[in-house]
Amino acid sequence: MTDHRLQNSVRQRHSLHPEDIVTLVIDGQQLTADPNDTLLTIAQAHNIHIPTLCFLEGISAYGGCRVCLVEVEGYGKLVPACLTHPAEGIIVRTQSPRVIEYRKKIVELLLSERNHICSVCVTNGHCELQQLASTLGITHIRYPGLFPSLAIDASNTRFIHDPNRCVLCSRCVRVCAEIEGAHTWDIIHRGIKSRVSADLNQPWKEAVTCTGCGKCVQACPTGALSEQGKAVGEMLKKRYTESTT
Amino acid sequence: MQTNAEAVDTPLDSALSKTKDPQYRMVNRIMCLHNYQPDALIETLHAAQDSFGCITLETMRYISHMLHLPLSRVYAVATFYHYFTLKPPGKHRCVLCMGTACYIAGAESIEKAITEKHHISPGETTSDGEISLLTARCLGSCGLAPAAIFDDKVMGQLTPKNVLKQLQDWRDHVADT
Ligand code: SF4
Ligand code: SF4
Ligand code: FES
Ligand code: FES
Numbered sequence: 392m393t394d395h396r397l398q399n400s401v402r403q404r405h406s407l408h409p410e411d412i413v414t415l416v417i418d419g420q421q422l423t424a425d426p427n428d429t430l431l432t433i434a435q436a437h438n439i440h441i442p443t444l445c446f447l448e449g450i451s452a453y454g455g456c457r458v459c460l461v462e463v464e465g466y467g468k469l470v471p472a473c474l475t476h477p478a479e480g481i482i483v484r485t486q487s488p489r490v491i492e493y494r495k496k497i498v499e500l501l502l503s504e505r506n507h508i509c510s511v512c513v514t515n516g517h518c519e520l521q522q523l524a525s526t527l528g529i530t531h532i533r534y535p536g537l538f539p540s541l542a543i544d545a546s547n548t549r550f551i552h553d554p555n556r557c558v559l560c561s562r563c564v565r566v567c568a569e570i571e572g573a574h575t576w577d578i579i580h581r582g583i584k585s586r587v588s589a590d591l592n593q594p595w596k597e598a599v600t601c602t603g604c605g606k607c608v609q610a611c612p613t614g615a616l617s618e619q620g621k622a623v624g625e626m627l628k629k630r631y632t633e634s635t636t
Numbered sequence: 637m638q639t640n641a642e643a644v645d646t647p648l649d650s651a652l653s654k655t656k657d658p659q660y661r662m663v664n665r666i667m668c669l670h671n672y673q674p675d676a677l678i679e680t681l682h683a684a685q686d687s688f689g690c691i692t693l694e695t696m697r698y699i700s701h702m703l704h705l706p707l708s709r710v711y712a713v714a715t716f717y718h719y720f721t722l723k724p725p726g727k728h729r730c731v732l733c734m735g736t737a738c739y740i741a742g743a744e745s746i747e748k749a750i751t752e753k754h755h756i757s758p759g760e761t762t763s764d765g766e767i768s769l770l771t772a773r774c775l776g777s778c779g780l781a782p783a784a785i786f787d788d789k790v791m792g793q794l795t796p797k798n799v800l801k802q803l804q805d806w807r808d809h810v811a812d813t
Binding site for chain 2: 580589
């Protein structure tokens with residue numbers, strides 16, 4: 392946890408009205424929290440680790456990957472921690488067998504959708520998806536892989552977009568729209584045909600809105616966006632806070 | 637991915653000409669009615685689809701400019717909804733029903749036959765611009781399964797053979813002569 396976040400939560404706690412504080416239990420720990428926080432940030436502030444993929448501190452939460460699902464007693468469904476606010480007295484479990492099983496399935500499905508052949512990937516060894524899979528102990532995938540063959544866009548002189556590694560987390564979309572203000576990327580089509588595309592589905596080089604800042608490349612958790620000229624395993628993403636996954 | 641063949645003329649010039657273009661009357665009207673608010677995007681795309689039968693890149697560029705929306709967002713919305721098409725429709729339209737009854741009765745083999753013969757998948761148009769193939773989920777004529785709509789006529793008890801004949805007739809302009 393960063394000092395900055397600690398200070399923030401302390402400051403918030405002071406300015407909160409006593410009635411505005413909720414108590415909850417996460418993995419057996421009794422906690423008090425600001426109801427405007429999400430289960431994810433509360434857990435992180437107390438050193439309880441919940442894996443995430445589409446979540447990136449500093450941009451809006453999206454709730455797309457479902458890797459952060461947790462179990463709340465009395466709720467029928469699992470809920471995404473990155474989007475769920477605490478209610479008074481809830482009991483949250485982040486590591487129950489049911490949660491773990493779902494998390495594994497979700498990551499396996501993500502892996503089966505595109506071509507995740509890590510041994511030839513530029514982010515091999517530094518990939519959030521790969522780390523996630525190995526922490527969850529995924530050794531094989533129960534689902535048949537789709538292995539689409541998608542065109543790689545290397546038109547940009549500095550960056551490469553390889554949709555074969557994309558998990559559609561939309562981090563690139565959000566960082567470009569919310570931080571850079573360019574909104575070059577968006578997710579086009581729907582369902583299994585969904586793709587990340589620049590401007591009017593153009594080669595990156597021709598996307599007039601792109602400023603070439605490279606934020607999307609650094610935000611991408613996988614090898615889908617990388618810098619030109621990187622060999623296998625050479626693409627390390629620059630992050631302000633090292634991701635905890 | 638298409639290369640951007642139509643040159644990117646300055647958005648301002650092309651927007652100015654389109655605000656007066658009678659072809660864009662409906663599109664302009666809808667945008668004006670919504671005060672050029674970005675959330676009028678779907679209504680505006682509907683107007684464009686109705687006016688032109690499809691939504692071209694040029695139209696998307698114009699809408700993006702007028703509603704102050706990112707190009708990528710306009711493209712994303714236009715491709716998310718099946719109602720919108722980006723390519724001009726063919727002269728004739730075959731809507732193949734893929735509903736439960738028709739599926740069981742063999743709609744899939746009809747689709748396959750069409751794809752093999754005419755090289756089009758659902759949502760596509762033959763290269764000569766004659767036939768667009770579309771699919772639907774139940775036409776409400778399950779008794780006729782497998783059913784399809786040829787232009788505006790619903791026909792049932794179809795087989796790959798009689799469907800292919802109908803499409804060939806269209807391509808050979810049998811009805812036109
Ligand atoms: S390089 Fe910067 S401006 Fe260009 S797409 Fe990436 S985030 Fe957006
Ligand atoms: S390109 Fe990277 S950041 Fe963008 S959606 Fe795909 S995996 Fe996520
Ligand atoms: S991190 Fe919560 S849904 Fe992706
Ligand atoms: S399923 Fe085809 S008409 Fe109902």
